[in-house]
Amino acid sequence: MSAQLSPTPLLSAFQESYPEVVRFIARRTGSAQDARELAHDTWIRLAERGAAGDEAPPAPAARAYVYTVAENIAIDHLRRRQRGHERFTPQRAEGEAPFREPLTPDIAERLGHRQALDAVAAALAALPARSRDIFLADRLDGASHAELAAQHGVSVKTIEREVMRAMDGVEAALHRWRGEAVPPARTGRRRALSALLGVAGMGVGSAGVWQAWRRYVPEQSLTLATAPGRIRQQTLPDGSRLTLDAATQLEVAYYAARRTTRLLAGSVFFDVARDPERPFTVAAGAHEVTVLGTRFEVALKPSGDLQVAVESGQVRVRGGTGAQCVLGAGERVRIEGAQLTVSRDGDAAAVAPWREGWLDFQHTPLGEVVARLARYGTQPIEAAPEVAQLPVVGRVRIADSRAWLRLLPGSLPVQVRERGSARSLVIEGRG
Structure with a gap:
């Protein structure tokens, strides 16, 4: 009888977030195909932790942990690919990060920010349009209640009620996000949103939330x-x-x-x-x-x-x-x-002569030239490995590129022939 894995919080979080995890890894690695395989590796890593009896993080942090594991696996994959292709030989000062983006704040923190903002976005979307507009103007633009009252033709008290109503909705959404019971609406001093978020780096009070909103959520x-x-x-x-x-x-x-x-x-x-x-x-x-x-x-x-x-x-x-x-x-x-x-x-x-219908090549390897020209037609073309590094110098009219390829034997030691039912153009060395 095969062993069955219990649905730990980590595996449950992975299953619920699977499409987002795949997209996250694809953005990190630049390959949708690799992303699916690396997501599977992420699942195995999480399952191994559960099988080892390690204590799982609490449910609200499970998704963040899943993304942390996915990030580490993506980084390992990039490093292996870079070594395998021998394309990068970085000369870095000691301690300098090898990737384009610094890894601070770490992925768990950034994901925590984004999850919190998603919860805020959903809460705001559920508000009436006027309440939402007033709340965003108050929190994002710093508009005074008197200005908003004049703009909407209502009293200052009404503006205060609208802001409080929206804040109740935001707080309730964040409580749900943390897995807490939603308290009854309050009219007294409000609890700081940064405390509700429970993640570092949000600043003091609600201002940090809105700064993060403006940074992480595209308009x-x-x-x-x-x-x-x-x-x-x-x-x-x-x-x-x-x-x-x-x-x-x-x-x-x-x-x-x-x-x-x-x-x-x-x-x-x-x-x-x-x-x-x-x-x-x-x-x-x-x-x-x-x-x-x-x-x-x-x-x-x-x-x-x-x-x-x-x-x-x-x-x-x-x-x-x-x-x-x-x-x-x-x-x-x-x-x-x-x-x-x-x-x-x-x-x-x-610069960019293709806008005018031309391509310029200055000592460009033939393989690169062929790959470039392949983007402008439906007939497949390829250069054999033995001729791929031959240098090409010239200007090609895109509309006449196939004719130009057939004339290559006059300037390079190659031959051009058609192959297969698709009539692919193959450029190879002269036999």
Whole structure:
């Protein structure tokens, strides 16, 4: 008879949070496929703890512990992958973190913040619109009760009642989140929300909650994607304009004090509206680009390597190993593994030529050229390993790329042939 695992608080929390755990690991590792396997490893780790008879954390902290285990497993996976691919050989000062984001506050604390804010969001969503607007104006914007009374055409006493009503709902939600009984509504001095939250770093009183809300909860978010062979232009809520290259995926999130995008695949040209109060950042793999207002391109390769080119303004680029540089107009940086190479050719007009239907290659490996061209058509193309590193120099019109490939034997020691029923183009060495 096989042994059965009892539904410990940790395993129950894992099962209830499984989709969120998978998404969390996918964001951390950049791979949805790996995320499912690593989530399974997380379950095994939790089950082993239960089988060993270790004391489980109390139910309200179980989810935070699950995410802590998932974070550690994701970090171990990234380290193994980096060693296996030999792409990163970081030279770090002793004690310096090897990842783009510092691990403080730790994942349990950040998750505690986010869970608490989710509870607050649900409570606020259940309020009547007027109560919610008054409460947020009071807590987020610091509007006085007299101002709110004049704005809504009611008495100050009514404003006070609306704020208290909303606070009752928020407190009740947080009590439920902590697994406590919900006390009756009170009209006296209110209990500090930071005490209800029971997590560190929230500050004194409710102000810390709202600062965390503004930091962690996006005001607006969207996901953008383009199909192979399609280029898309998109204007963002702040007036910034994006041009997405073919086969590109991008996530955008706007917060009260920052604007963030995450490039998942492909290339994007950014024309960023200047807003000194809300820096604009682009995360791509393990790398990050920060800007206030400029025009630049970010291109992410499947290998995780990155290229950034600036048409105007300035950007700061930080590689996954911590190396940084500042680029101005006509400058570009190429990040390959731990190597960060800046070129200053002064040719701002050459940034993102794909917007005009061209691709420029300067001593680019043939394998990389082929992968780039594959994004613009339906016919599969590939370069054999023996020719993948041959350097290519030239300018290619995207619309004529297949014809250009067939002419390659005139400039490189290769042959191009079709293979299989899909008529794939294969570029290999001359036999």
